[in-house]
Amino acid sequence: MDFLTTKLTLDTIRQELVRLEDSIIFALIERAQFARNANIYSANYFESMGFTGTFLQYFLHEIESVHARVRRYTSPDEYPFTKNLPDPVLPPLQFPQLLAPNAINVNDQLMSIYLTNIVPLICTDADDSNYGSAATKDVDALQCLSRRIHFGKFVAEAKFNGPEHDRYVALIKAQDRDGLMELLTNVDVEKRLLARLRRKALVYGQEIEEQDKEVSEAHLRIPLDVVSNMYERYVIPLTKEVEVEYLLARLQHVDKA
Numbered sequence: 001m002d003f004l005t006t007k008l009t010l011d012t013i014r015q016e017l018v019r020l021e022d023s024i025i026f027a028l029i030e031r032a033q034f035a036r037n038a039n040i041y042s043a044n045y046f047e048s049m050g051f052t053g054t055f056l057q058y059f060l061h062e063i064e065s066v067h068a069r070v071r072r073y074t075s076p077d078e079y080p081f082t083k084n085l086p087d088p089v090l091p092p093l094q095f096p097q098l099l100a101p102n103a104i105n106v107n108d109q110l111m112s113i114y115l116t117n118i119v120p121l122i123c124t125d126a127d128d129s130n131y132g133s134a135a136t137k138d139v140d141a142l143q144c145l146s147r148r149i150h151f152g153k154f155v156a157e158a159k160f161n162g163p164e165h166d167r168y169v170a171l172i173k174a175q176d177r178d179g180l181m182e183l184l185t186n187v188d189v190e191k192r193l194l195a196r197l198r199r200k201a202l203v204y205g206q207e208i209e210e211q212d213k214e215v216s217e218a219h220l221r222i223p224l225d226v227v228s229n230m231y232e233r234y235v236i237p238l239t240k241e242v243e244v245e246y247l248l249a250r251l252q253h254v255d256k257a
């Protein structure tokens with residue numbers, strides 16, 4: 001990953017978070033062209049085909065198995081949703097030691113939020129039989145969101161090594177979750193991000209044929225506020241949760257910065 005070979009500063013990490021906003025918006029627009037297809041999320045609907053769980057779980061596990069074989073999940077910015085994945089067939093890559101060792105993975109929470117609070121807002125509540133296509137778009141959207149949220153680890157590491165280092169060390173030693181949450185929160189950055197997302201959703205969501213007409217919500221491929229609301233309610237809080245968990249777990253490595 002190119003991103004991981006550049007020197008990571010809070011600025012370069014934030015630039016990557018901004019770039020990921022585009023991928024996330026486009027992934028949701030892609031998913032929105034298909035109906036919700038609730039059957040793909042219904043446990044055992046496809047039992048007769050020889051697997052248990054939902055079609056999405058089955059599909060994700062198959063995809064993640066291939067990706068695991070080409071060592072996707074050995075990269076510190078990639079986290080799988082499913083378990084019991086095969087070992088890589090490629091020899092290990094030497095990634096720079098950017099993060100303290102940790103086992104944080106919030107993909108179960110992300111999956112539940114995505115299915116309950118995101119898909120129903122962007123898809124029509126219908127079944128168009130495009131199960132494979134819908135699940136493919138789900139996987140793309142989930143992977144982008146997961147990468148963005150787990151970037152919280154890099155953000156936290158950069159903050160830990162920044163000007164507030166001593167305050168972070170004290171809060172980590174005290175295992176002060178609320179104090180860490182307060183210290184890492186930057187209200188201005190969050191406000192700017194939400195305003196930018198609203199503008200992006202407006203521009204990226206337009207049908208190009210409609211350009212001559214006045215831009216209005218009626219012409220958008222996903223409802224205007226879905227993306228900024230999703231970030232405000234779920235994406236930013238989960239990213240912050242990852243940051244806090246990462247910092248709390250950094251206790252053993254606090255003197256090795």
Ligand SMILES: O=C(O)C(=O)C[C@]1(C(=O)O)C=C[C@@H](O)C=C1
Pocket residue numbers: 014017155184185186187189190193235236237239240243
């Ligand atoms: O940019 C940061 O400082 C972050 O910690 C990332 C992030 C985000 O999720 O976008 C989270 C917490 C801050 O309050 C601002 C933004």
